[in-house]
Amino acid sequence: MNARLGWLILRQVAIVFATFFGLILVTFVIGRVMPLDPVTAAVGPDVSQELYDKVYKEMGLDQPVLVQFLDYVGSVLRLEFGRSFFTNQPVTADIARVFPATLELAFCGVVIGALIGIPAGILAAVKRGTFVDGAVRVVLLIGYSAPVFWKGLILLVVFYAALGWAGGPGRLSIFYEGLVPVRTGLLLVDAALAGQWDVFRDAISHIALPAISLGYGASAYIGRMTRSFMLDQLKQEYVSVARVKGLSERQVIFGHVLPNCAVQLVTTVALTFGLLLEGAVLTETVFAWPGLGQYMTKAMFNADMNAVLGGTLVIGAIFVFLNLGSDILYRILDPRTRA
Amino acid sequence: MALIDIEKLRVTFRTRAGMHEALRGVSLTMGREKVGIVGESGSGKSLTGKAILGLVPGHATVTADRLAFDGQDLLTMPPRQLRQIRGRRIGLVMQDPKYCLNPVLSVGKQLVESGLAGGIRSKREARKKSLETLATVQIDDPERVMRAYPHELSGGMAQRVMMAMMVVAEPDLLIADEPTSALDVTVQLEVLRLLDRLVDQRGMGLVFISHDLRLVSQFCDRVVVMYAGRVVETLRADELDKAQHPYTRGLMECLPTLDHAPGQRLKVLERQAEWVTP
Amino acid sequence: MSDLSLFARVRTGQPVTSGEARLAQMWRAFELLKASPAAMAGLAIIAVLVLVAMLAPVLAPYGPYAQELANQLRPPSAAHWLGTDEFGRDVLSRIVYGTRYTLYIVLLVAVIAAPIGLLVGASSGYLGGWIDTLFMRVTDIALAFPRLILALAFVTAFGPGLNNAIIAIALTGWPPYVRIARAEALTIRKSDYIAAIELMGASRLRIILLHVIPLCLPSLFVRLTLDMAGVILIAAGLGFLGLGAQPPAAEWGVMLSSGKEYMLSAWWVATFPGLAIFFVCMGFNLLGDGLRDILDPRQES
Numbered sequence: 001m002n003a004r005l006g007w008l009i010l011r012q013v014a015i016v017f018a019t020f021f022g023l024i025l026v027t028f029v030i031g032r033v034m035p036l037d038p039v040t041a042a043v044g045p046d047v048s049q050e051l052y053d054k055v056y057k058e059m060g061l062d063q064p065v066l067v068q069f070l071d072y073v074g075s076v077l078r079l080e081f082g083r084s085f086f087t088n089q090p091v092t093a094d095i096a097r098v099f100p101a102t103l104e105l106a107f108c109g110v111v112i113g114a115l116i117g118i119p120a121g122i123l124a125a126v127k128r129g130t131f132v133d134g135a136v137r138v139v140l141l142i143g144y145s146a147p148v149f150w151k152g153l154i155l156l157v158v159f160y161a162a163l164g165w166a167g168g169p170g171r172l173s174i175f176y177e178g179l180v181p182v183r184t185g186l187l188l189v190d191a192a193l194a195g196q197w198d199v200f201r202d203a204i205s206h207i208a209l210p211a212i213s214l215g216y217g218a219s220a221y222i223g224r225m226t227r228s229f230m231l232d233q234l235k236q237e238y239v240s241v242a243r244v245k246g247l248s249e250r251q252v253i254f255g256h257v258l259p260n261c262a263v264q265l266v267t268t269v270a271l272t273f274g275l276l277l278e279g280a281v282l283t284e285t286v287f288a289w290p291g292l293g294q295y296m297t298k299a300m301f302n303a304d305m306n307a308v309l310g311g312t313l314v315i316g317a318i319f320v321f322l323n324l325g326s327d328i329l330y331r332i333l334d335p336r337t338r339a
Numbered sequence: 340m341a342l343i344d345i346e347k348l349r350v351t352f353r354t355r356a357g358m359h360e361a362l363r364g365v366s367l368t369m370g371r372e373k374v375g376i377v378g379e380s381g382s383g384k385s386l387t388g389k390a391i392l393g394l395v396p397g398h399a400t401v402t403a404d405r406l407a408f409d410g411q412d413l414l415t416m417p418p419r420q421l422r423q424i425r426g427r428r429i430g431l432v433m434q435d436p437k438y439c440l441n442p443v444l445s446v447g448k449q450l451v452e453s454g455l456a457g458g459i460r461s462k463r464e465a466r467k468k469s470l471e472t473l474a475t476v477q478i479d480d481p482e483r484v485m486r487a488y489p490h491e492l493s494g495g496m497a498q499r500v501m502m503a504m505m506v507v508a509e510p511d512l513l514i515a516d517e518p519t520s521a522l523d524v525t526v527q528l529e530v531l532r533l534l535d536r537l538v539d540q541r542g543m544g545l546v547f548i549s550h551d552l553r554l555v556s557q558f559c560d561r562v563v564v565m566y567a568g569r570v571v572e573t574l575r576a577d578e579l580d581k582a583q584h585p586y587t588r589g590l591m592e593c594l595p596t597l598d599h600a601p602g603q604r605l606k607v608l609e610r611q612a613e614w615v616t617p
Numbered sequence: 618m619s620d621l622s623l624f625a626r627v628r629t630g631q632p633v634t635s636g637e638a639r640l641a642q643m644w645r646a647f648e649l650l651k652a653s654p655a656a657m658a659g660l661a662i663i664a665v666l667v668l669v670a671m672l673a674p675v676l677a678p679y680g681p682y683a684q685e686l687a688n689q690l691r692p693p694s695a696a697h698w699l700g701t702d703e704f705g706r707d708v709l710s711r712i713v714y715g716t717r718y719t720l721y722i723v724l725l726v727a728v729i730a731a732p733i734g735l736l737v738g739a740s741s742g743y744l745g746g747w748i749d750t751l752f753m754r755v756t757d758i759a760l761a762f763p764r765l766i767l768a769l770a771f772v773t774a775f776g777p778g779l780n781n782a783i784i785a786i787a788l789t790g791w792p793p794y795v796r797i798a799r800a801e802a803l804t805i806r807k808s809d810y811i812a813a814i815e816l817m818g819a820s821r822l823r824i825i826l827l828h829v830i831p832l833c834l835p836s837l838f839v840r841l842t843l844d845m846a847g848v849i850l851i852a853a854g855l856g857f858l859g860l861g862a863q864p865p866a867a868e869w870g871v872m873l874s875s876g877k878e879y880m881l882s883a884w885w886v887a888t889f890p891g892l893a894i895f896f897v898c899m900g901f902n903l904l905g906d907g908l909r910d911i912l913d914p915r916q917e918s
Contacts, residue, residue: 015757015758018754018758019757019758019761022755022758022759022762023762026762026767027770030770030771030773030774031774129397129398141899141902141903142895142899144846144898144902145846145895145896145898145899145902146891146894146895146898147850147853147854147857147873147891147894147895147898148854149854149857149873149877150873150887150891150894150895153873153877153880153887153888154888154891156880157880157881157884161881236438237433237435237438237439238438238439238440238441238442240394240431240433240439241431241433241439241440241441241501241504242441243392243394243425244392244394244425244426244429244430244431244505245425245426245452245453245456245457245504246422246423246424246425246426246427246456246457246508247422247426247452247456248419248422251456255452256441256444259441259443259444260441260442260443262443274763277763278763278764278765278766279765281765281766281769281858282765282854282857282858285857285858286877296769297858299773300769300772300773300858300860301859303773303776305773305774308769308770308773309770311766312766312767312770315763315766316762316763316766316767319761319762319763319766320761320762320763323761324761334443
């Protein structure tokens with residue numbers, strides 16, 4: 001660690017905070033300044049004038065906009081997003097309940113994406129210009145171009161309805177529901193902790209299809225990036241030097257080229273995780289996955305602004321953190337900046 | 340037996356504009372001596388070095404009547420055997436050490452790996468050998484340099500590490516492709532002297548590739564002049580003034596000398612079409 | 618010179634007017650593009666998309682909203698090549714008409730987002746100083762936002778609907794164009810002819826609008842092409858969630874959304890619109906990759 005690196009990290013942290021602030025500002029604008037009446041959004045359309053006025057005051061809407069905004073920033077920092085009027089619960093509690101399901105799904109997706117994408121990208125780069133390269137690129141491009149919810153539907157029809165290889169919609173089959181005590185909210189972890197291996201297996205068979213539909217898209221992105229990182233590195237002279245040393249092609253690729261891509265790959269995978277949290281919103285609808293995506297979709301139909309904005313802030317904050325945090329990680333991992 | 344025996348080496352690149360013949364029948368034979376290859380950019384001097392090592396890019400075709408190292412045919416050799424020749428018997432020092440060392444691996448790791456690939460049995464022995472070699476290229480604190488990453492070294496230092504890396508396996512031939520042109524003028528001479536001594540001490544053959552005719556003639560035994568993908572002339576270094584080919588003569592005439600009269604213009608090399616197709 | 622035909626002048630790169638020079642440049646780009654079969658395939662897909670959209674009434678065997686309640690959810694047959702949906706509407710005809718929605722979305726997003734990016738980026742790059750710093754900070758912040766989620770939040774606030782969805786997508790899509798335009802403007806700013814125009818006393822606004830912006834257009838165009846696949850996917854996603862175009866619109870996302878209810882019994886209703894989205898995205902991706910390879914030779918050795 002030296003002073004320059006410390007300074008760069010400090011700068012990056014400042015950018016993270018500025019971006020969080022921007023995110024809060026945008027959600028505030030969406031929630032308060034947009035044409036939709038915030039009071040109606042909070043209490044629903046059919047209320048008496050007195051109640052309307054009371055809520056209007058309670059929400060601080062008679063205050064100047066700046067005061068309203070500062071209040072909003074304060075409550076966001078305290079992780080209070082107000083009440084959801086369709087669940088009639090605090091949005092924070094709702095999100096805490098549904099988010100682990102989304103986290104679990106996105107995590108499985110990114111693992112599948114990395115396991116397929118990185119080797120595929122390496123293969124395509126090493127075999128550049130050959131039939132193998134072309135085939136890998138086409139397969140990746142398909143994953144990149146097909147809508148994630150459509151992939152989900154097709155998988156569901158083929159592997160659940162027709163073949164019966166995987167579990168259907170939801171996180172568990174109905175007769176396994178509620179057998180495992182909730183500790184982390186991550187069903188796979190909870191089941192493993194409780195030693196309930198049949199529940200674990202059932203949960204795997206349910207998460208497989210949504211995770212694959214997310215993971216395929218992720219592998220497309222990760223694979224593309226891996227290929228281009230590898231090609232950039234393969235042009236470097238140290239690669240020729242490694243060959244001159246008498247190393248085998250395998251040693252050259254895995255011992256020399258890949259370590260030079262490692263940092264960029266970590267960043268890419270982190271970014272992909274953020275993208276998958278977004279993609280989960282679409283996938284959860286298809287698989288009736290009781291996560292944040294489904295929660296937000298329901299909230300949207302009910303014009304439940306508090307719930308929508310709360311979800312947006314949570315996903316947005318994680319996204320921003322991964323996006324910019326991976327930059328910090330990048331600087332720490334790279335020996336060229338570490339010195 | 341000759342260390343290197345090349346006869347009518349041709350390298351052709353397929354480009355969008357058609358076939359481009361970069362080497363058009365290069366012949367060269369050398370033993371454990373110091374041979375300089377001189378030529379301008381694009382004359383094929385670097386490519387000749389790369390062809391000996393089998394490092395010509397994949398979209399090029401290499402043909403030759405003979406391309407042999409120490410009597411072994413490099414063109415028909417299986418890849419595994421070619422790798423052994425590269426690792427144990429031929430070394431390469433390139434122009435810019437900044438790009439030649441792997442930026443994310445420590446110097447020690449790269450040196451030890453080089454030793455292991457070059458036939459040293461154990462990691463410990465390779466490490467010991469690496470430290471010794473670093474000392475012979477005049478690195479003061481080998482232990483510290485072993486732990487360092489390439490970006491922590493100065494250019495001259497990196498080039499010496501590079502040289503150490505290439506001779507740690509005690510090869511029979513070293514190919515140096517413009518080994519000093521990316522370095523500061525002040526360290527150029529030092530690196531050259533070091534190279535010279537390494538080659539002499541170990542009795543290696545040296546192929547020294549450069550565009551600098553005078554430099555090459557100073558410390559090579561023979562000079563090979565290349566132009567447009569072929570060898571136009573081969574001379575003993577001390578008989579440079581007996582050069583026959585107009586290109587070589589032209590090259591020498593456009594160099595300034597110490598007894599050069601002030602105000603007198605240097606000659607300009609005038610190219611003749613027949614040099615390309617003799 | 619001028620005894621060559623216009624076509625020959627353009628093709629051989631001997632233009633006599635600036636307009637012809639521009640055409641000649643485009644022709645050269647096209648020649649390069651022709652060398653890449655993948656890019657040509659992409660171009661062909663987009664050409665087909667445009668043609669189908671223009672000729673929809675001729676090509677579609679039925680009207681997009683024509684219901685045949687006696688023929689609900691029929692599998693593909695000679696009469697209905699891609700089957701019928703839950704109202705007995707012909708899936709093929711609806712997909713054919715759906716191309717119009719796709720083009721409408723893509724063009725409108727481009728028309729809204731690109732000028733914002735262009736104006737902000739070109740001013741930022743040309744003017745420099747604190748304006749540049751401010752604009753770029755804001756852009757960087759906006760670039761770090763999750764696009765789909767933010768578009769969802771916007772649509773919720775505006776209310777569901779096709780045009781609101783388009784506005785939401787455009788509002789979250791401008792930051793990359795700012796960066797592109799700024800990068801171009803930075804290089805243009807230093808050129809001699811801009812100095813000459815400044816000496817002639819042209820106003821800054823005039824220089825930005827008439828001299829900087831036109832030169833930013835080619836790279837902006839490439840970036841737009843690359844982004845279109847993403848735009849189509851987000852629009853389809855919004856339609857799928859019921860926040861974009863509304864039923865009974867023959868928009869592919871909407872068709873997928875209503876078709877998913879019948880996925881297990883009538884797979885064709887949702888499968889074919891999905892395939893259509895997939896092919897068009899593939900087309901834009903292939904073309905965008907090809908264009909990038911031409912303009913960014915760093916990628917090719």
